[in-house]
Amino acid sequence: xxxxxxxxLVLTFHLAGINNQNFLMRDDQTGSYWxxxxxxxxxxxxxxxxxxxxxxxxxxxxxxxAEEPGGAVLKSVPKYASxxxxxxxxxxxxxxxxxxxxxxxxxxxxxxxxxLGIQAFGxxxxxxxxxxxxxxxxxxxxxxxxxxxxxxxxxxxxxxxRDRIPGTDGHPAFYRTLDDKQAHPKDAAWLKxxxxxxxxxxxxxxxxxxxxxxxISGKALGLCLEPIEAIKDYWFDWRNYxxxxxxxxxxx
Amino acid sequence: xxxxxxxxxxxxxFLLPLVLxxxxxxxxxxxxxxxxxxxxxxxxxxxxxxIQIRPPIELACAILALGGLLxxxxxxxxxxxxxxxxxxxxxxxxxxxxxxxxxxxxxxxPDTHPQFVSIQQAKVDADDxxxxxxxxxxxxAYPIRxxxxxxxxxxxxxxxxxxxxx
Numbered sequence: 469x470x471x472x473x474x475x476x477l478v479l480t481f482h483l484a485g486i487n488n489q490n491f492l493m494r495d496d497q498t499g500s501y502w503x504x505x506x507x508x509x510x511x512x513x514x515x516x517x518x519x520x521x522x523x524x525x526x527x528x529x530x531x532x533x534a535e536e537p538g539g540a541v542l543k544s545v546p547k548y549a550s551x552x553x554x555x556x557x558x559x560x561x562x563x564x565x566x567x568x569x570x571x572x573x574x575x576x577x578x579x580x581x582x583x584l585g586i587q588a589f590g591x592x593x594x595x596x597x598x599x600x601x602x603x604x605x606x607x608x609x610x611x612x613x614x615x616x617x618x619x620x621x622x623x624x625x626x627x628x629x630r631d632r633i634p635g636t637d638g639h640p641a642f643y644r645t646l647d648d649k650q651a652h653p654k655d656a657a658w659l660k661x662x663x664x665x666x667x668x669x670x671x672x673x674x675x676x677x678x679x680x681x682x683x684i685s686g687k688a689l690g691l692c693l694e695p696i697e698a699i700k701d702y703w704f705d706w707r708n709y710x711x712x713x714x715x716x717x718x719x720x
Numbered sequence: 721x722x723x724x725x726x727x728x729x730x731x732x733x734f735l736l737p738l739v740l741x742x743x744x745x746x747x748x749x750x751x752x753x754x755x756x757x758x759x760x761x762x763x764x765x766x767x768x769x770x771i772q773i774r775p776p777i778e779l780a781c782a783i784l785a786l787g788g789l790l791x792x793x794x795x796x797x798x799x800x801x802x803x804x805x806x807x808x809x810x811x812x813x814x815x816x817x818x819x820x821x822x823x824x825x826x827x828x829x830p831d832t833h834p835q836f837v838s839i840q841q842a843k844v845d846a847d848d849x850x851x852x853x854x855x856x857x858x859x860x861a862y863p864i865r866x867x868x869x870x871x872x873x874x875x876x877x878x879x880x881x882x883x884x885x886x
Contacts, residue, residue, distance in 0.1 A: 469853055472874060472883045481883050483828045483871050485753035487764055491871060492753065493885070494822065501768050504885045511768035522882050524853045530846030532861050533839045539852075539859035540836035541844060542866055542873060548829050553868040555845075624847060654846060 470507045470519035490705050505701070505709055526700050527625040530653065534660040535680070577715065579704035584626060585713070586698050589613040592710035597700065599718040600626055605644045605668065607631065608716055614639040615696060620679045621646055621662035622653040629681045629693035633673065636688075640672035729796045734788055735808035742781040742815035745774040750823060778816040785812035831870040836860065855880045862886070 472479045477497045484494035484501060492510070493502045500512030507519035525532075532539065544552065577583075582597040591611030600606055601624070606617040614631035631639045646667045652658040666676035666684060675686025681693040699706075707713060752759060752767035789809040796802050842863075844850065850861040856878025867873070867886035874883050 469884050472881045478881045480874050482825045484822050486755045487759050529844045529848045529850045536859040541842035542862045543835040543837045553865040
């Protein structure tokens with residue numbers, strides 16, 4: 469998600485082409501073409517400019533509704549609603565062919581492996597989505613900076629935080645305190661309570677943290693971890709724009 | 721008498737370069753920037769450059785073609801050759817119009833006037849994924865199954881103009 473202001477103009481974008489299965493956007497105001505994944509103008513009067521990334525999440529609707537009961541949801545366009553993606557569309561997408569080829573057998577990833585890509589602290593790192601979902605809590609590093617990837621109580625949503633409690637030194641270990649075997653993500657009342665309630669505990673302060681990355685008890689009460697942007701992407705696309713990326717391997 | 725004394729001009733070859741230039745300028749970018757095809761960096765850069773510079777070129781081709789047709793129509797007594805010239809000029813003008821339309825923008829059915837509903841009114845399953853943003857206390861969600869179809873939503877959230885892309 470990007471701000472759509474550049475060069476003193478508010479831009480309106482349209483999908484205007486494809487660059488190796490990552491789309492190109494054209495703005496009405498200048499006719500410049502922009503690459504979706506990088507937010508960079510690749511042609512036209514604004515060539516070389518970059519849009520500013522807007523912090524966003526990819527969450528299950530149930531979890532988001534529990535967090536933001538007053539939120540607004542994009543409405544379907546009735547004319548096209550019957551053509552929208554089906555429930556199992558991600559399964560079908562895995563069968564779609566790709567147009568990029570690069571020899572990379574060492575990574576052991578299929579081109580359409582879904583991953584969470586992070587560009588931060590001068591490095592790029594990819595976390596296979598399925599591995600994160602199964603592990604529930606991943607403590608790792610991007611570049612030299614420790615981070616944590618946390619799966620929400622719904623078992624679907626993921627948020628990434630910098631592993632540094634504001635005002636303290638060091639990078640404490642975090643533990644998951646939610647009993648996922650007792651989770652009822654389809655129960656809206658349970659999900660609302662679980663979304664605001666304790667999910668993690670850190671060993672440095674013994675504080676409890678919720679899925680928003682904020683401490684809700686203990687010495688760190690009221691403090692929040694710094695969120696880090698993660699992009700859900702296919703391996704072939706991420707690899708194309710992040711050739712030096714490293715890949716997280718699941719603990720055995 | 722005057723008509724029959726006019727010499728028969730050759731075929732309207734002068735239109736050929738105009739047809740070829742306008743054809744290439746309108747078709748090459750579509751050929752390169754199309755789905756399910758590998759785009760090389762050079763050809764992509766060329767296609768995008770052509771898109772940027774082609775409007776005045778296409779216009780000039782169309783004006784030259786129409787002017788040429790008028791002249792040729794007056795000096796050419798042979799009806800078949802006049803028709804050939806008219807067809808050539810028509811092609812040049814057609815290509816000039818085609819470049820005004822981005823077929824990809826039509827293909828992907830943009831949601832140009834996005835509307836929003838409350839959580840209670842939304843027809844989205846609890847386990848469906850949504851892209852979410854919160855700015856200035858205003859929270860918007862974009863269902864992935866909808867975004868996978870429209871791909872781009874130009875929105876304003878908390879007075880901030882943003883574009884959600886998928």
